[in-house]
Amino acid sequence: MLCAIFILCGCGSDETSAPIEGKPNYYPDAVGSRWVYRNSDGLEWAREISGETNIDGKDYRIFTDTLPVMIAEFDFLMSIYHRVTPNQILAAVGEKVERLVQTELPKAVQAEFEGLELSAVVDPISYPEFVLLQMPLIPNLQWDAFTVKAEGNIILQNLALLQIPFEVHISTKAEVAAESPLETPADSFEQAYRIEYQTEITHSLLSKDETIQHHLKVWFVPHVGTVKTESEQGTTELIEYTLVPTIEE
Numbered sequence: 001m002l003c004a005i006f007i008l009c010g011c012g013s014d015e016t017s018a019p020i021e022g023k024p025n026y027y028p029d030a031v032g033s034r035w036v037y038r039n040s041d042g043l044e045w046a047r048e049i050s051g052e053t054n055i056d057g058k059d060y061r062i063f064t065d066t067l068p069v070m071i072a073e074f075d076f077l078m079s080i081y082h083r084v085t086p087n088q089i090l091a092a093v094g095e096k097v098e099r100l101v102q103t104e105l106p107k108a109v110q111a112e113f114e115g116l117e118l119s120a121v122v123d124p125i126s127y128p129e130f131v132l133l134q135m136p137l138i139p140n141l142q143w144d145a146f147t148v149k150a151e152g153n154i155i156l157q158n159l160a161l162l163q164i165p166f167e168v169h170i171s172t173k174a175e176v177a178a179e180s181p182l183e184t185p186a187d188s189f190e191q192a193y194r195i196e197y198q199t200e201i202t203h204s205l206l207s208k209d210e211t212i213q214h215h216l217k218v219w220f221v222p223h224v225g226t227v228k229t230e231s232e233q234g235t236t237e238l239i240e241y242t243l244v245p246t247i248e249e
Contacts, residue, residue: 026222027089027133029061029082030244035225038185040234043067047078055092058083076130076146076172077197077218077226087135093146094127100201101150101168108205109154109164120166122152130172133220137193139179145172145197154205164206172199182219184228186238189221192228 034048045067052061060081079091106118127148134143149169156162174197182192199214219228227238 025084026135027084028223028225028243029084031061032244033225033242035241036186036239037236038239039236044239053081055081060092076199077132077216077229079130082132083129088131089133089135090129091132092127093130094125097127097148097150097170098122101152105154105166105168105203105205108203108210112206113156116156117158119155119158120152121155122150125150131174133195134174137176137179137195137220137222139176141176143174145174146199147171167204169202170199172197174198177217182221182227184237184239186227186240187224189224189227192219192221194219 029049031049031051034046036044036046038044045065047063047065049061050064052059054060060083063078063080063082065078076091076093076096079093079096081092083090083092101122102120105120110118125148128146130146131143132145134141147170149167151165151167153163153165156164174195176193177196178194180192180194182189195218197216197218199216200211201214202209202211215231217230218226221227224238224241224243229236
C-alpha cells in the first residue's frame with residue numbers, strides 16, 4: 001500500500017532490468033517489517049507485519065505482537081489490521097471494540113450482582129474503521145478518528161432470561177499537536193509528528209451513565225512508523241526496527 005511502482009524500460013533493448021530496492025513507504029507496510037519497543041517498566045516486545053488479508057473487499061496488512069496481552073484495549077493504534085488509502089491510514093477495530101465492551105461492562109455492575117457470573121453480549125453491528133492518520137500531516141490538523149454506538153446485554157449466570165440491556169458510545173478525536181526532532185533509543189529523527197488521540201467511552205447501564213476518558217500521544221516518523229507513545233499506562237519507545245524495502249520493478 002502506498003507503494004511507488006516504476007517500470008524501468010530499456011528502450012530498444014530486449015534486456016529486463018533487475019529489481020532494485022526502493023525507499024520505504026511513508027507508512028511502512030511491507031511484510032516482514034518489524035519494530036521492537038520498550039515500556040516504562042523495562043518490558044520489551046516486537047510488532048511485525050506478518051501477512052495480508054482481505055476483509056469485506058478491502059486489503060489489509062496483518063500486524064502481530066510477541067506479547068499481545070500487554071496491549072491496552074483502549075489503544076486502537078495497536079489493532080491487528082491496517083490499510084492505507086491515498087490520504088488516510090485506517091485500522092479495522094471491530095473485534096477490539098467488542099473485547100473492550102465484553103471485558104469492561106461486567107465490571108461496572110459486578111458490585112450489584114456479587115457472586116454471580118456475568119458476561120456481555122454485543123449486538124451485531126458494522127463497525128467503522130479507525131482513522132489512525134489523516135494526510136498530509138501538518139501541525140494543528142484535526143479529524144474525527146472514530147465514532148460508534150454499540151448495544152447489547154449483560155447476561156447473568158448464562159441465563160437468557162436474566163439480561164440487562166446496555167448502550168456504549170465510543171468517540172475519538174485526533175490532532176497533530178506538534179512537529180519536531182525526536183531522539184529515541186532506536187535512532188534520532190529530524191522530523192516526528194506528535195499526534196494526540198482523545199477517546200471518550202460512555203456506557204448506559206442500569207439507568208446510569210458513566211464516562212471514561214483516555215488520552216494517547218503518538219510520535220510518528222514518516223518512512224519509519226510509530227516511534228514513541230505516551231498514555232496513562234506510561235511511555236513506550238522504539239528501541240530497534242527493521243524495514244523491508246519496497247521492491248521496484
